[in-house]
Amino acid sequence: MMKRILIVDDHAVVRFGLRQFLADTGDLEITAEAASGAEALALVHKGDWDLVLLDMALPDLNGLEVLKRIKRVRPEMPVLIFSMFSEAEFAIPALDAGASGYLNKDSPPHQMLTAIRTVVDGARYVSPTLAEKLLSGLASAGPRPPHEALSKREMEVLLLLSKGVSLTKIGETLFVSVKTVSTYRSRILEKLGVQSNAELTRYVMEHKLD
Structure with missing residues (x-):
């Protein structure tokens, strides 16, 4: 059964590239797009998706705020963060806020598919790099901010x-x-x-x- 994905990213070329990339999978399809946090929230209120692929850097609201609002209205809807922001800095806050995973835009194609399918299947995705940092304690807080x-x-x-x-x-x-x-x-x-x-x-x- 085809899994329906909502992509939230303000760059049209990113949305187009992902649409083309997933079109070849046979089991994943981008069925809706949003270029801002407000558009994403409007779509989430009126539609249903198997996954929201959410960028952190949006023109109106930051991705973490969009994530929190999505989780307030649709707590069961999986959200995978897809961002250029450093995983070491932003993955933990995103996961704490309810994200099912964090994926860097520089990730290789096979890792993207693994992350998307993992989250769509109801599990949480953590990259091997982040998992190693979590296990070694390097993701813990530093000196007084x-x-x-x-x-x-x-x-x-x-x-x-x-x-x-x-x-x-x-x-x-x-x-x-x-x-x-x-x-x-x-x-x-x-x-x-x-x-x-x-x-x-x-x-x-x-x-x-x-």
């Missing part, structure tokens, strides 16, 4: 920024001016040693702050 230096309000702003919320909307939510939010953002960037909202999002995902 920079975000522990943030105030409670700075942490609130950080989490909202990581979800793609605008400065204006954050100001309305927290009942402060846009200028104040901008000041918070500058402090957060400095304390965390990052330079952009994309890096803030990556930091939040890496440290499982949300």
Whole structure:
């Protein structure tokens, strides 16, 4: 029986390549595509798939947030993360949030098929590399992270920024001016040693702050 897959990736060439790749398998088929987190969530609400193949870097919501929302409405639907982000940094947070596996986009074709079929069959997939790190304890947390230096309000702003919320909307939510939010953002960037909202999002995902 053909397994139906929803792919969520903002790069059309990636979606096309995977569609062509899986078309030759005979048992796996991409039957729906989404280019953003919002599109993915809309499809998940109204359709049913044997697997969601989800990228971490999306234009509106980060992949971890999309994963959490999918699991809230469809906890039984398997989600396999398919990302360029470092497995060592992001696989554990993704698995903790309910992903059935984590697959790097640089993986060879046979490993992609193994991961997809493993998850579709109801099991969890962990790459040999990550499994080795988990067994050796190298995936455990390191020294005290920079975000522990943030105030409670700075942490609130950080989490909202990581979800793609605008400065204006954050100001309305927290009942402060846009200028104040901008000041918070500058402090957060400095304390965390990052330079952009994309890096803030990556930091939040890496440290499982949300």
